[in-house]
Amino acid sequence: MDGGSGGLWPILLLLLAVVLVPTACLLWFMSAAVRNERIAVRQKLSDAYLPQFEATARRVNEHWQRKAAGLSDAAAGAPPAQAFGRLVLDGVCDSAVIYDLSGILRYPRNAEHGVGGPEPDTRRWAAARNLEFARADLAGAAAAYAGIARDSEDANIAARALQAQARCLTRAGQTEAAIEVLAGPAADPSAESLADLAYRDARDPQGRLIVPSAQLMALELMGDPAHPRHAETLERLVARLADYAEPALPPGQRRFLMRRLEEIVPDQPLPLAVAAEDLAAEYLATGPARPAFASLVRTSLDGLWALPSPDRTVVALLRQERIAAEVGSVVAAEMPLTEASVEVLVAGQGDAEPEPFLLVSAGEYLPDWHLALHLAGPDPFSAATNRQIAAYLWTGFLVMAFTALIAAVVGRHLLRQLRLTRLKNDFIATVSHELKTPLSSTRVLVDTLLAGNYRNQEQAAEYLQLIARENERLSRLIDNFLSFSRMERDRRAFELTDLEPAEIVAAAADVVRSRFESHDCRFDVDTAPDLPAVAGDRDALITVVLNLLDNAYKYSDNDRRITLRTYAADGHVCFEVQDNGIGMSKRATRRVFDRFYQVDSSLARSAEGCGLGLSIVKFIVDAHGGTVEARSEPGKGSTFTVRLPATGRASRPT
Numbered sequence: 001m002d003g004g005s006g007g008l009w010p011i012l013l014l015l016l017a018v019v020l021v022p023t024a025c026l027l028w029f030m031s032a033a034v035r036n037e038r039i040a041v042r043q044k045l046s047d048a049y050l051p052q053f054e055a056t057a058r059r060v061n062e063h064w065q066r067k068a069a070g071l072s073d074a075a076a077g078a079p080p081a082q083a084f085g086r087l088v089l090d091g092v093c094d095s096a097v098i099y100d101l102s103g104i105l106r107y108p109r110n111a112e113h114g115v116g117g118p119e120p121d122t123r124r125w126a127a128a129r130n131l132e133f134a135r136a137d138l139a140g141a142a143a144a145y146a147g148i149a150r151d152s153e154d155a156n157i158a159a160r161a162l163q164a165q166a167r168c169l170t171r172a173g174q175t176e177a178a179i180e181v182l183a184g185p186a187a188d189p190s191a192e193s194l195a196d197l198a199y200r201d202a203r204d205p206q207g208r209l210i211v212p213s214a215q216l217m218a219l220e221l222m223g224d225p226a227h228p229r230h231a232e233t234l235e236r237l238v239a240r241l242a243d244y245a246e247p248a249l250p251p252g253q254r255r256f257l258m259r260r261l262e263e264i265v266p267d268q269p270l271p272l273a274v275a276a277e278d279l280a281a282e283y284l285a286t287g288p289a290r291p292a293f294a295s296l297v298r299t300s301l302d303g304l305w306a307l308p309s310p311d312r313t314v315v316a317l318l319r320q321e322r323i324a325a326e327v328g329s330v331v332a333a334e335m336p337l338t339e340a341s342v343e344v345l346v347a348g349q350g351d352a353e354p355e356p357f358l359l360v361s362a363g364e365y366l367p368d369w370h371l372a373l374h375l376a377g378p379d380p381f382s383a384a385t386n387r388q389i390a391a392y393l394w395t396g397f398l399v400m401a402f403t404a405l406i407a408a409v410v411g412r413h414l415l416r417q418l419r420l421t422r423l424k425n426d427f428i429a430t431v432s433h434e435l436k437t438p439l440s441s442t443r444v445l446v447d448t449l450l451a452g453n454y455r456n457q458e459q460a461a462e463y464l465q466l467i468a469r470e471n472e473r474l475s476r477l478i479d480n481f482l483s484f485s486r487m488e489r490d491r492r493a494f495e496l497t498d499l500e501p502a503e504i505v506a507a508a509a510d511v512v513r514s515r516f517e518s519h520d521c522r523f524d525v526d527t528a529p530d531l532p533a534v535a536g537d538r539d540a541l542i543t544v545v546l547n548l549l550d551n552a553y554k555y556s557d558n559d560r561r562i563t564l565r566t567y568a569a570d571g572h573v574c575f576e577v578q579d580n581g582i583g584m585s586k587r588a589t590r591r592v593f594d595r596f597y598q599v600d601s602s603l604a605r606s607a608e609g610c611g612l613g614l615s616i617v618k619f620i621v622d623a624h625g626g627t628v629e630a631r632s633e634p635g636k637g638s639t640f641t642v643r644l645p646a647t648g649r650a651s652r653p654t
């Protein structure tokens with residue numbers, strides 16, 4: 001379409017703008033709506049979850065309130081050590097510190113037990129010591145200590161004497177005898193030993209219980225766990241260490257014995273609260289103030305929290321993991337969710353990752369703690385919203401593409417209409433202009449003849465010949481106009497039959513011959529023999545050749561040399577019209593087949609023509625499946641070649 005793409009773009013761009021701008025606005029509005037919807041959905045969801053979540057936080061708080069109250073109950077009426085033992089061994093807390101109501105530390109505290117009775121009988125003790133240390137008479141000393149033990153009324157003194165006896169026996173190498181004194185006799189039940197119940201609570205001058213120390217010493221002497229007395233002795237000592245009932249072991253002694261025991265039997269897990277004792281000691285070593293508030297408070301030990309009972313006589317020590325686990329189990333019982341999970345968070349330990357859907361405080365008992373609700377899996381709402389957005393976007397794009405397509409079709413149609421209107425106007429103007437000249441010249445000649453204004457018959461015949469030529473030219477002009485008009489309406493239906501190229505050439509040459517064969521023009525027709533037939537419309541193809549010949553004549557000056565060549569090449573038949581005329585520039589050569597195109601040269605201007613001839617040629621040749629090309633050089637001439645496919649059938653020889 002000539003000039004079509006040039007005019008199409010502004011209209012297309014306009015249509016695109018008309019389509020794109022509202023669509024883009026629409027998309028923007030849609031995405032804003034989707035975002036808002038997302039926020040609304042989240043809000044709705046959090047409204048749905050929040051009451052349950054807050055109720056859970058209250059349950060958590062109540063749990064800790066109950067737990068704090070339970071601390072006082074556990075400690076109520078029990079001696080401090082026993083209270084500690086209960087709390088720790090029952091698993092209420094990781095460790096505990098016990099105060100009395102006036103805030104004085106009761107457990108763990110070392111110097112709370114009185115010393116173990118009066119000074120020993122100095123004379124007998126002095127004698128026994130003399131034997132042991134000065135004389136190194138260990139057997140004698142052992143016997144002397146045994147005597148003291150036997151005769152002493154005081155259990156503390158007797159126990160100390162037995163301890164000294166065992167020491168002498170050990171030093172004398174009588175290990176088994178020493179073990180018997182320390183851990184009780186295996187054979188002779190009447191023999192004096194520390195296993196006797198009478199010595200159960202005996203203490204040394206520092207307040208330490210003698211029997212557990214003796215049992216430890218016996219275990220050390222036995223060495224090998226396979227010793228027949230080992231298991232029984234160990235069992236007794238462990239029972240004593242785990243027993244927090246009064247009279248209790250001083251905490252320092254208890255910790256010492258536990259530690260030693262762990263060294264002696266490293267492979268055997270002992271049911272002892274070693275860690276709890278250590279933790280309490282470690283905590284007290286930081287010199288803590290008794291917590292003032294009834295809530296979980298951070299201690300100066302890393303990850304350790306203190307929970308005081310309401311009366312603050314008990315301060316339970318809890319490790320962070322334990323608190324999180326306990327809170328977690330309360331939450332799990334309260335909110336058995338599959339679509340969400342709850343994270344327990346401590347303040348100052350980084351933010352929850354990913355950002356929680358809801359975050360609430362765990363209550364006044366856990367002031368630094370929070371519960372974070374996470375929805376399981378990827379955020380279902382954002383996924384849904386994203387799907388929605390994608391659907392909107394796709395719809396938007398499809399609508400845009402569809403509208404753009406419609407716009408293109410409409411634009412094309414509009415352009416075509418525009419072009420047709422323009423063509424019609426050009427056509428009318430050209431037709432009127434072109435018809436005017438031959439008509440008026442014929443009228444003048446006819447008027448002259450009618451008026452009898454001619455000299456002789458010869459002149460009359462000359463006028464008539466002029467009239468006939470003008471008439472012929474008019475007919476050709478009208479033929480061209482009609483072909484063009486039909487062509488524009490695409491109504492030109494060609495009747496294709498097998499044609500002999502030579503016949504077409506001859507017919508066209510006959511039409512122009514009288515005109516071409518004059519003193520200033522040489523016209524050669526060079527037709528190769530045995531040309532194959534072409535499928536074509538006879539009249540249309542004659543029009544093609546005539547147009548080319550006509551142009552060759554029109555656009556040549558004096559001394560014209562025009563050749564019409566016809567030959568076969570590559571399965572085609574070529575009709576070639578060559579002239580030695582004014583020629584054309586390269587640019588003009590490219591455009592000569594456009595409708596109404598005329599090279600703006602004086603000769604082209606002065607020659608009759610309307611710029612339709614070559615476009616008709618191209619239309620007809622295209623409809624025959626052929627090609628037409630122009631080669632030209634300004635001032636040297638032009639060659640137009642039409643190539644039509646040969647049908648393959650040989651044409652009759654001319």
Ligand code: ADP
Nearest residue numbers: 551552555598599604609610611612613614638
């Ligand atoms: P017109 O009716 O003007 O001859 P055409 O479509 O036949 O229209 O030709 C278009 C233009 O191409 C002409 O106006 C002329 O300028 C140029 N042209 C065509 N044939 C020749 C030729 N043989 N030599 C030089 N110029 C030519």
